[in-house]
Amino acid sequence: MRRARALIAGLVFVAVTITGCSFGTTTGNSSGSGSGDAVVLKVMAGSEVKDLEPVLQRAKEVTGVEVAADYTGTLTGAEQIAAGQADGTYDAVWYSSNRYLSLLEGSSSRLSTQTKTMASPVVLGVRESVARKLGWDTKAPTWKDITTAVKNGSLTYGMTDPSASNSGFSALVGVATALSGGGAALTQKQVDAAAPQLREFFSGQKLTSGSSGWLADAYVNQQGTDRVDALINYESVILELNRGDRLTEKLHVVIPADGVVTADYPLTLLRSATQEKKDAYTRLTDWLRTPEAQQLIQEQTARRPVVPGVKLDSRFGTTDLIELPFPNRREVVDGLINAYMQDLRRPSQTVYVLDVSGSMNSRGRLDELKKAMSSLTGAQGQTSQGVDRFATFRARETVILMPFSSRPQTPQTFTIPTKGGEKVRGQIQAAIDGLTAQGDTSIFTSVEEAYRVLERSTVSSDQAFNSIVVLTDGQNTSGQSFGDLQAHYESMPNDLKAVPTFSIVFGASDRGELEQLADLTGGRVFDATSGDLTAAFREIRGYQ
Amino acid sequence: MKRTVGIVLAVLLAIGVVAAVVIGSGMVGLGGGVAGRDVVVVRGVIGSEKKPFFDDPEVQQILRDNGYDVQVETAGSRQIATLDNLTDYDFAFPSSAPAAERIKRANKTSGAFTPFSSPMAVATYTPIEKALKPTGVLTRENGVLIFDVDKYLKAVDQGLRWDKIPKNSTYPASKSVLVTTSDVRKSNSAAMFLSVASYVANGNNVVSSKAQATKVLPQMTRIFLDQGYSESSTEAPFEDYLSLGKGKTPMVLAYEAQFLDRQMRGDGSITDEMVLAYPKPEVLSKHTVLAFKDPGREVGRLLSEDPQLQRLAAVHGFRPQSRQVFTDVLKERKVAAPPELVDIIEPPAYEMLEAMIVGIEKQY
Numbered sequence: 001m002r003r004a005r006a007l008i009a010g011l012v013f014v015a016v017t018i019t020g021c022s023f024g025t026t027t028g029n030s031s032g033s034g035s036g037d038a039v040v041l042k043v044m045a046g047s048e049v050k051d052l053e054p055v056l057q058r059a060k061e062v063t064g065v066e067v068a069a070d071y072t073g074t075l076t077g078a079e080q081i082a083a084g085q086a087d088g089t090y091d092a093v094w095y096s097s098n099r100y101l102s103l104l105e106g107s108s109s110r111l112s113t114q115t116k117t118m119a120s121p122v123v124l125g126v127r128e129s130v131a132r133k134l135g136w137d138t139k140a141p142t143w144k145d146i147t148t149a150v151k152n153g154s155l156t157y158g159m160t161d162p163s164a165s166n167s168g169f170s171a172l173v174g175v176a177t178a179l180s181g182g183g184a185a186l187t188q189k190q191v192d193a194a195a196p197q198l199r200e201f202f203s204g205q206k207l208t209s210g211s212s213g214w215l216a217d218a219y220v221n222q223q224g225t226d227r228v229d230a231l232i233n234y235e236s237v238i239l240e241l242n243r244g245d246r247l248t249e250k251l252h253v254v255i256p257a258d259g260v261v262t263a264d265y266p267l268t269l270l271r272s273a274t275q276e277k278k279d280a281y282t283r284l285t286d287w288l289r290t291p292e293a294q295q296l297i298q299e300q301t302a303r304r305p306v307v308p309g310v311k312l313d314s315r316f317g318t319t320d321l322i323e324l325p326f327p328n329r330r331e332v333v334d335g336l337i338n339a340y341m342q343d344l345r346r347p348s349q350t351v352y353v354l355d356v357s358g359s360m361n362s363r364g365r366l367d368e369l370k371k372a373m374s375s376l377t378g379a380q381g382q383t384s385q386g387v388d389r390f391a392t393f394r395a396r397e398t399v400i401l402m403p404f405s406s407r408p409q410t411p412q413t414f415t416i417p418t419k420g421g422e423k424v425r426g427q428i429q430a431a432i433d434g435l436t437a438q439g440d441t442s443i444f445t446s447v448e449e450a451y452r453v454l455e456r457s458t459v460s461s462d463q464a465f466n467s468i469v470v471l472t473d474g475q476n477t478s479g480q481s482f483g484d485l486q487a488h489y490e491s492m493p494n495d496l497k498a499v500p501t502f503s504i505v506f507g508a509s510d511r512g513e514l515e516q517l518a519d520l521t522g523g524r525v526f527d528a529t530s531g532d533l534t535a536a537f538r539e540i541r542g543y544q
Numbered sequence: 545m546k547r548t549v550g551i552v553l554a555v556l557l558a559i560g561v562v563a564a565v566v567i568g569s570g571m572v573g574l575g576g577g578v579a580g581r582d583v584v585v586v587r588g589v590i591g592s593e594k595k596p597f598f599d600d601p602e603v604q605q606i607l608r609d610n611g612y613d614v615q616v617e618t619a620g621s622r623q624i625a626t627l628d629n630l631t632d633y634d635f636a637f638p639s640s641a642p643a644a645e646r647i648k649r650a651n652k653t654s655g656a657f658t659p660f661s662s663p664m665a666v667a668t669y670t671p672i673e674k675a676l677k678p679t680g681v682l683t684r685e686n687g688v689l690i691f692d693v694d695k696y697l698k699a700v701d702q703g704l705r706w707d708k709i710p711k712n713s714t715y716p717a718s719k720s721v722l723v724t725t726s727d728v729r730k731s732n733s734a735a736m737f738l739s740v741a742s743y744v745a746n747g748n749n750v751v752s753s754k755a756q757a758t759k760v761l762p763q764m765t766r767i768f769l770d771q772g773y774s775e776s777s778t779e780a781p782f783e784d785y786l787s788l789g790k791g792k793t794p795m796v797l798a799y800e801a802q803f804l805d806r807q808m809r810g811d812g813s814i815t816d817e818m819v820l821a822y823p824k825p826e827v828l829s830k831h832t833v834l835a836f837k838d839p840g841r842e843v844g845r846l847l848s849e850d851p852q853l854q855r856l857a858a859v860h861g862f863r864p865q866s867r868q869v870f871t872d873v874l875k876e877r878k879v880a881a882p883p884e885l886v887d888i889i890e891p892p893a894y895e896m897l898e899a900m901i902v903g904i905e906k907q908y
Contacts, residue, residue: 099773108730108776109628113618116780119788142718183705183720185772258718262792264784269617271628278617286599308786308806308813320791322717325772328908 038066039280044077044086045069045094046166047211048234049265051301055288058296065284073210073542074166075100082107087272092281096120096166096234096263103330112269112278115285118294118303121260121321122170125238125251126230130155140257140319143178147197150204157230158207160215162337163390164542167212170261171232172340173333175201177324178258185325188335198344205346208465210542212237214524218500220246221522225494230254234263239302239315253317259324264306337390342418347396348544349457349464351450353443355472357405360437365473365507370432372533376541377429378422391538393428395421398459401431404446405439406478411453443472445479447517448488451496461495467544468499470517471533473507482516489520497521502543504528504536585613586839589627591639591732592618592777593662593799594831597860606852612843620730620776622901625650635840637833639732639778639799644832645894655835657844659854660862661828662801663885664736666691666723666821667782669790671714673819678710681721682821688883689821691795693744696723700767706794715794720770724785725797726778728768729905732829733778737797738764738900739827739891748825751892754899761903768904778802786813795821799829800882804861808877825887831862 038060050071060066072080074095080086081093082104093101098114101107124146131137134149141149149155160168173186179197180190206228209215219231220241231238235253242250267288269281287293294305304312327333352373360366378392393399395418402411412431416424450468454461476482489497500523503514514525524543528536586607590598597603598616607614619627621638625646630636638644644656668682673689676682680695699721706717728734742751745760768774775781778799785796786806803820806813833844847853854864858873874881891897 102773102776108623109626114775114777114780116783178718181718183703183718184722184770262788279615304788306783306787308783309811310787320789322719323788323792325719325722325770328769328771328773 038064039276040066040068041092041277041280041284042090043067043069043092043094043267044081044090045071046074046077046096047071047213048096048166048263049094050213051240052297054300055293055296059284059287059293063280063283063287065280067284069094073164074169075163077101078104078107081110081270084110086110087270090270091273091277092267092269094265094267096265097170098266098268099326100169100333103328103333110271112271112273113281113285114266114268115289116264116266116306117285117288118297118301119262119264119306120234120236120303121255121262122167122174122232123235123238123260124157124230124232124254124256125241126155126254127249128252129249130229131252131254136254137252140255142258143175143201143256144197144258146256147175147179147201151200155229156204156206156227157232158209158215158219158228159205159232160209160212161542162340164210164539165212165215166263167215167233167237169337170263172336173326174256174259174261174324176336177327178256183325186327186332186336187329188332191332191336191339195339195344198339202340202344203346208345208348208543210539214543216241218522222498223248225498227494227498235304235316236302243302255317255319255321257322259322261324261326262321265303341390342395347394347398347459347464349398349400349454349459349466350544351400351402351411351453351468353408353446353450353468353470354401354403354435355405355441355443355470355474356403356409356435356437356439357441357472357474357477358438359441359474359507363507366435366437368533369471370435372537373432374429375534376537377425377432379425379429388538391541393421393425398457398464399428400450400453400457401428402446402450402453403435404442404449405437407442408446408449413457440478441472441474441476442479443470443476443513443517444482444485446470447501448480448485450501451489451492451499454499455492455496461498465544466499468501468521468523469537469540469544470501470503470514471506472503472509472514475508475510476513482513485517486520500524500543502526502540504533504540506533506536583608583611583613584839585615586634586843587632588614588616588635588637588840588843589619589624589630589633590616590637591621591624591643591831592779593639593733593782593802594637594860595779596805597857597862600856600860603853603856606850606856607843607846610842610846610850612839612846614843618777618779620727621732622646622735623730623776631836633840634837635833635835635843637831639831640736640829640891641832642735642891642894642897643732644834646898647834649894651834651836653834653836654838655833655841655844657833657835657848658830659833659844659847660857660864661830662799662862663826663828663888664733664740664823665798665800665803666795666823667785667798667803668795668819668821669817670819671817672790672794673821675706675709675712675715676721678712679704679721686883689819691723691821691823693740693823693825697741697744697763697767700770701763715790717791717794722767722771723795723797724771724781724793725768725774726781727774727776728901729908730776731778733797733799734768734774735897735901736827736829736891737767737823738904739897740823740825740889741767742892742900743825743889750890751896751900753896757896757899757903761900764900765904765907769907785818790817799861801861801863804874804879804882805859806861807879808859808861808874810877820882822883822885825889826885827889827891828885 078101162169162172180194294310398415400413403409501521502523504526506528526536621643673682704721725734782798785793835841857864858870
């Protein structure tokens with residue numbers, strides 16, 4: 001096969017030489033692989049593997065295989081793969097773990113060879129002064145010890161949303177398995193029994209995020225307030241933070257003594273891939289497991305090598321990583337995520353600052369807004385199965401709707417009760433259905449008002465994750481300027497300053513304006529210019 | 545000018561496409577293989593533990609010298625039977641007689657060969673041996689480390705945790721004492737473990753009736769389900785054993801061949817702490833080639849009959865048909881000869897093993 005490819009390439013090469021013309025096309029050399037026309041391996045991936053770029057660049061040089069990746073969240077990606085939606089579009093999938101995927105019906109018939117490429121446990125990075133105070137610099141705590149520290153008010157932390165990001169998901173499974181004390185794979189009964197301790201543990205969570213990378217950024221931004229003592233994240237993320245110059249205080253890597261859940265990043269071939277892509281996959285994975293590649297991965301990304309003979313460098317310490325058993329039933333895992341959302345975590349409180357200026361009437365924008373908001377009320381009936389259901393407004397959550405045009409309208413506040421949430425979700429839906437558009441666009445006056453609404457709210461920042469979501473389809477045309485908002489922001493108390501404003505680029509909105517807003521408040525800008533406003537609203541849910 | 549080039553290129557590309565089609569269909573006349581002979585591409589789906597053997601350039605060369613370019617994909621041995629279009633491959637190479645039987649029943653095959661076998665083993669570490677001493681799960685008999693299946697089942701029944709073993713300071717993990725296996729629903733090695741475990745649970749008798757299978761099922765279910773997520777291949781947990789250490793997999797079920805293969809490479813992947821235990825009773829995994837097409841049958845025959853390939857199988861730790869070949873290779877590589885095995889049981893008949901696996905599957 002290789003020889004044949006070389007021959008074909010050779011023929012092309014001859015043709016080019018004869019005619020004396022230079023082409024953009026590259027030609028293969030006589031070895032048949034290596035330099036020259038790269039085979040593109042299309043990969044559906046988790047955003048965690050983005051940092052492998054330098055490694056993949058080298059892989060391309062050596063193997064002639066180029067990786068073209070599209071990024072999708074772990075659980076969403078897993079559902080698409082199991083349903084066969086990746087077949088034909090992608091040749092392989094690359095997530096931090098295949099464990100959840102393997103629990104889904106239909107997944108095993110889609111997947112072919114799996115090759116582990118590297119490893120990183122989900123651990124705690126604790127500020128050195130805090131670690132010392134707790135004695136964790138000399139003796140690793142158990143998850144129970146960590147829970148006790150939270151209960152005593154000695155530890156707060158940031159963690160990603162388990163339904164959106166694998167590091168939070170792994171941490172949730174780890175802490176639930178350890179606190180259940182069973183020693184074996186978790187059951188639903190044990191989750192229920194461990195709920196009081198888990199609630200205590202999660203009362204210490206002060207930061208949430210839809211991705212591991214943004215969580216690290218958010219942690220960096222809030223330094224100096226001493227609001228957050230630790231990060232739960234991949235060991236690699238914490239080591240990389242320590243290596244850089246963004247931290248005012250280094251993080252001590254704490255590996256819980258009773259066990260962790262480790263990501264092993266299996267690059268997995270899809271059975272539907274063509275023979276050419278299968279060969280490319282083999283070339284690539286064979287190389288990725290060479291000592292050269294493993295060493296490069298260790299140096300560049302601070303992940304642990306997974307082939308024998310490549311030694312761990314000194315950053316990793318010498319502690320054995322005790323691996324906790326991972327649940328093998330989907331119901332248990334889904335039940336655990338659901339318990340986290342509806343019961344165990346701190347609730348969220350969000351002000352939705354929604355543009356209903358006149359321009360929203362054009363191109364069906366107002367309808368799109370209504371549709372996107374409806375995807376969160378459960379009104380679209382999409383909520384029985386699948387990860388989308390985790391996006392629905394949750395029990396104990398406070399939703400504040402504040403439409404604005406020339407000025408902010410009176411906010412409407414809804415709190416979803418633990419029982420009978422349907423009724424309140426219906427009320428939110430009715431409010432959304434009733435939106436009409438007219439007038440100018442006063443973005444910054446309205447955002448300032450949103451902060452005042454949260455200041456007046458009876459739900460304090462200790463009790464909930466507060467955030468503001470701004471959707472606008474245009475530039476600021478009335479009310480105060482960004483500078484005015486900035487001045488107000490600087491005068492606010494710290495707990496209010498810690499509330500991030502998330503915004504969505506949509507229609508003719510000004511990305512620059514929104515990015516200023518995100519920078520100021522520690523928020524983030526989401527892009528819906530390609531048209532999918534619903535997806536943007538769902539993505540933001542991971543940050544609330 | 546440009547247009548001419550375009551046409552020339554198009555023509556050449558067309559030739560290339562024709563060439564590729566011819567090549568893709570298997571017949572290549574481009575100088576591969578022995579002089580004057582064509583090399584046929586042969587595709588097989590195999591149990592993952594045999595991948596290092598097929599990846600060996602020497603193995604590939606001998607097969608090519610015989611006219612075959614053998615390309616393999618891996619899958620769990622039990623999973624192989626369920627693959628769509630399985631018979632598009634030239635051969636399947638599952639890892640045991642029962643797994644081969646499952647494939648044979650569902651597909652038309654044109655030949656079966658058993659080129660080599662491998663006893664099941666439990667790879668562990670000396671600190672784990674020490675920690676488990678009070679339990680009797682690991683013991684020494686004439687210097688050979690023995691994994692006592694009976695004692696192990698008792699420990700699992702009790703839900704024994706590492707940190708509850710008296711005087712265990714070497715491995716105080718709060719998880720249960722469990723051997724890491726592959727996924728019993730997909731992979732053969734776990735099914736082999738089920739064979740010995742069910743034998744012991746059934747009063748040292750091979751499970752041979754539905755009633756017996758039903759009776760031992762709850763106990764058998766625990767040794768697999770309590771582990772939580774398990775990998776679909778045997779190679780993956782063994783690689784964890786090699787690279788991630790005892791924290792992840794204090795004891796891992798493996799083929800003896802996997803361990804010996806690494807020892808014979810002499811690449812330092814087997815450290816002084818690593819040690820192989822043989823289960824008591826023992827079961828042999830008979831790796832079986834099932835041919836769907838003629839080239840597949842030829843490859844199966846070569847693997848069984850070619851002396852060089854038999855020798856290379858031994859180099860990768862498998863026990864070839866001749867004990868002498870095995871002993872010689874080990875000696876040459878300065879690897880201590882593994883024990884002659886005495887207490888060997890037969891796996892249950894296909895239907896019985898299948899009934900137990902299906903029973904366990906229902907508990908997932």
